[in-house]
Amino acid sequence: MSDESAWAGLPDAPGLCRICRHPSLNRTKRGTTYLRCTRAKWDERLPRYPRLPVRDCIGFEAADHARDPR
Numbered sequence: 001m002s003d004e005s006a007w008a009g010l011p012d013a014p015g016l017c018r019i020c021r022h023p024s025l026n027r028t029k030r031g032t033t034y035l036r037c038t039r040a041k042w043d044e045r046l047p048r049y050p051r052l053p054v055r056d057c058i059g060f061e062a063a064d065h066a067r068d069p070r
Contacts, residue, residue, distance in 0.1 A: 020063055021063040022038045023035050
């Protein structure tokens, strides 16, 4: 699955997660795509599976490949 098709498979727009360095996109065998925050593994202030779209996040760090989240 290409990067763009993975993002397109999310049920809602990702918001800030789209340009953050911490998201991990996963797809189930049934075709459901979900986003997991990898920073939540060590930063307990963050939800492991954030509610989308993320509009504000204390753990946000722009990715090197950052794009407009809209």
